[in-house]
Amino acid sequence: MKHHPDHWENIQQFYDLSDDFPKELIFFKASNLVLLSQSAADYIRLGRNNKLKTVNMGVKLFTRNRDEKSECLYRLVQDGVEILQRYLSDTSQRLVGVSRELLAALLEGDHSVTYDVLGEKFNCSQFKLMKKGSAILKYSEDCWVCCWLGVNNLSLMIGKEEINTMRQRL
16 A cells, blocks of 8 residues: 555546545555545555555545546545545536435436436436546435446446445435
8 A cells, every 4th residue: 555646636626626635645555546544644654564464444435447438547436425525616517416316216227327318307417518437426415426427328336235225215
C-alpha cells in the first residue's frame, strides 16, 4: 500500500470534489484507491507496513476504470459513497437527485434503464447529456447509490445484497 496522488487531479475535477477532501489520506492498493484514518496513514508513511499485514485497511473509494469512454481513470465504489458525497459540491454533475419511482425501477429487473426511457417515463433527460462514467444517485439524505452512465443507459453499480436492502428501505 502506498500514497498515490498521480491521478488525483483527474478524479477531483471529474467528480467536482472540494479542496477540503483529505487527499493525503488516499492510498493505492492493487487497482483501488482507499481512504485511511490519519493514524493508519501515518503508520504506512513511516515505512513500517512490512511489520503489519495489511489485509483490509480503510474504505475503498475508487477502483480503476476499465471503460475507455469515461474521462476519469477511476470509478466510484458504493462503499465510499457516503464519505464522498460530503465533498461533492452542490452543483456537481456527478450527484443527481432521483425520485422514488426511478430508484424503484432501477432496483428491479436488470438494474439499468435506457436514456430514452429515463426521458419519457421519468422526465430525466439530463442523464443523456452528462459525461460518461460513474455518478451518485441521491434519493434522500441517507440513501445514495453508485451508478454508471454508459453510452445508452444508466445502470446501478451495487451488489445483490445492497439491492435487496434498498428494496426493503423503499
